[in-house]
Amino acid sequence: MNREIRKILIRHWIxxxxxxxxSVNGRVWIRGELHRIAxxxxxxxxxxxxxxxxxxxxxxxxxxxxxELNNWIQSQGGWKPMESEDRTxxxxxxxxxxxxxxxxxxxx
Amino acid sequence: xxxxxxxxxxDDEPSVLKCLEQVLRSHGYExxxxxxxxxxxxxxxxxxxxxxxxxxxxxxxxxGFEIYxxxxxxxxxxxxxxxxxxxxxxxxxxxxxxIWKREFADGTTDIIYKPFDVSTLFEKVEALVGPMxx
Numbered sequence: 001m002n003r004e005i006r007k008i009l010i011r012h013w014i015x016x017x018x019x020x021x022x023s024v025n026g027r028v029w030i031r032g033e034l035h036r037i038a039x040x041x042x043x044x045x046x047x048x049x050x051x052x053x054x055x056x057x058x059x060x061x062x063x064x065x066x067x068e069l070n071n072w073i074q075s076q077g078g079w080k081p082m083e084s085e086d087r088t089x090x091x092x093x094x095x096x097x098x099x100x101x102x103x104x105x106x107x108x
Numbered sequence: 109x110x111x112x113x114x115x116x117x118x119d120d121e122p123s124v125l126k127c128l129e130q131v132l133r134s135h136g137y138e139x140x141x142x143x144x145x146x147x148x149x150x151x152x153x154x155x156x157x158x159x160x161x162x163x164x165x166x167x168x169x170x171x172g173f174e175i176y177x178x179x180x181x182x183x184x185x186x187x188x189x190x191x192x193x194x195x196x197x198x199x200x201x202x203x204x205x206x207i208w209k210r211e212f213a214d215g216t217t218d219i220i221y222k223p224f225d226v227s228t229l230f231e232k233v234e235a236l237v238g239p240m241x242x
Contacts, residue, residue: 003216006217010213013208017197037208
């Protein structure tokens with residue numbers, strides 16, 4: 001299931017480094033930010049975001065999906081980009097303070 | 109995935125390797141760490157039971173994408189890129205575009221950006237290799 005989700009994200013040029021997901025018994029949790037990798041000409045649109053998650057929902061074995069994005073929000077049945085003032089602290093970011101962290105040391 | 113699964117990590121920064129070693133070992137993984145790309149690749153060739161490779165991208169001598177391409181010629185295991193440089197993944201690079209379309213498309217490759225919290229690291233590792241069993 002995780003592999004199939006990853007394949008969909010890759011197909012849509014989504015930057016996996018800003019997202020995290022897990023699946024247990026057909027239940028999927030996705031969190032983070034949905035961005036395309038740099039240099040992809042076509043930007044993400046509400047309908048594209050909808051397409052991505054629709055493709056995931058159609059995967060065999062999916063029971064439910066819990067999506068918590070920091071830069072897109074579900075509104076009136078569709079997705080819309082979050083305005084900067086609506087955004088909370090990123091779920092996966094350098095500013096995150098929960099738990100021990102592996103710091104950015106060296107050239108990476 | 110069985111407890112004690114072997115992971116190979118290649119990163120030129122010893123402090124990052126030490127940190128990865130500590131946190132992954134504490135969760136039951138066996139971690140082999142290499143700061144030299146060639147040594148890491150050699151270990152990947154020699155160990156048949158490696159379940160996951162963690163690859164830094166910007167390294168002297170050989171970068172993570174070069175290691176990745178070489179690894180894929182002899183072993184098809186999940187790979188997690190561990191990097192501080194999101195800009196490394198850009199469609200402006202023909203090389204990256206080729207890897208993305210040809211190799212990433214099979215869904216066994218993921219990316220984590222430094223710095224990261226440990227829970228995200230485990231989430232990504234488990235999503236690649238499956239949850240830990242006794």
